[in-house]
Amino acid sequence: KEKVEITKEQQALMKIITDAYNRHQIPQDVAKKLLQDQYSAEENFLLLTEMATSQVQVLVEFTKNIPGFLSLDREDQIALLKGSAVEAMFLRSAQVFSRKMPSGHTEVLEERIRKSGISEEFITPMFNFYKSIGELHMVQEEQALLTTVTILTPDRPYVKDQQAVERLQETMLDVLRKLCVLQHPQEPQYFARLLGRLTELRTLSHYHTEMLASWRMN
Numbered sequence: 001k002e003k004v005e006i007t008k009e010q011q012a013l014m015k016i017i018t019d020a021y022n023r024h025q026i027p028q029d030v031a032k033k034l035l036q037d038q039y040s041a042e043e044n045f046l047l048l049t050e051m052a053t054s055q056v057q058v059l060v061e062f063t064k065n066i067p068g069f070l071s072l073d074r075e076d077q078i079a080l081l082k083g084s085a086v087e088a089m090f091l092r093s094a095q096v097f098s099r100k101m102p103s104g105h106t107e108v109l110e111e112r113i114r115k116s117g118i119s120e121e122f123i124t125p126m127f128n129f130y131k132s133i134g135e136l137h138m139v140q141e142e143q144a145l146l147t148t149v150t151i152l153t154p155d156r157p158y159v160k161d162q163q164a165v166e167r168l169q170e171t172m173l174d175v176l177r178k179l180c181v182l183q184h185p186q187e188p189q190y191f192a193r194l195l196g197r198l199t200e201l202r203t204l205s206h207y208h209t210e211m212l213a214s215w216r217m218n
């Protein structure tokens with residue numbers, strides 16, 4: 001049984017990324033808003049556009065703290081941000097949905113989202129994803145690294161130097177793999193499960209344009 005050990009550099013890398021991830025979070029808590037009041041489909045759509053817009057700004061600030069990201073070709077940095085923004089937004093939404101809440105709150109939140117204006121056909125795949133993320137019970141370091149791995153996807157459209165992105169992503173995947181082994185020793189396939197979520201995330205993100213276009217306005 002090989003002894004898995006996170007090196008000092010990897011520890012430092014993880015701390016930089018996790019601190020940045022926690023620092024660059026959405027200022028106002030959308031879950032609290034949704035729990036407080038019931039909004040019309042139009043108001044929910046507006047709220048979503050505001051959240052998505054602020055999320056992009058948060059993502060730009062976060063990526064500046066990923067060691068090596070600013071050394072990438074400038075146009076590639078933009079291609080990576082554009083290519084991962086929707087996935088990062090759904091990943092963030094899943095993490096918000098999976099947060100531990102007082103009993104009954106998650107059910108109310110789910111109901112508010114079900115009734116927010118999203119078309120029926122997208123509700124099931126979306127909540128299946130949220131629940132599969134919740135079942136992983138990720139620690140914040142894993143959440144931060146998973147978002148980082150998502151951003152550093154080499155095969156985004158228009159990325160020129162894919163090798164450079166791949167090297168960065170490999171660095172992050174190595175830390176994430178070790179962290180998973182150390183955090184979930186009883187579940188050797190945990191890391192594989194985690195990466196499997198990224199496939200589900202990409203599929204869900206393909207629906208995004210249609211989800212917006214089919215938002216049920218009264």
Ligand SMILES: Cc1ccccc1NC(=O)[C@H](C1CCCCC1)n1c(-c2ccc(Cl)cc2)nc2cc(F)c(F)cc21
Nearest residue numbers: 030031044047048051052055092093096097113116211
């Ligand atoms: C949480 C966040 C952070 C950053 C950026 C965006 C968002 N997301 C949102 O603001 C929207 C709201 C928006 C208002 C209507 C209800 C869903 N949202 C979505 C979602 C649904 C459909 C699509 Cl197409 C996209 C996202 N899933 C959510 C799960 C949650 F637990 C939650 F609290 C909010 C959630």
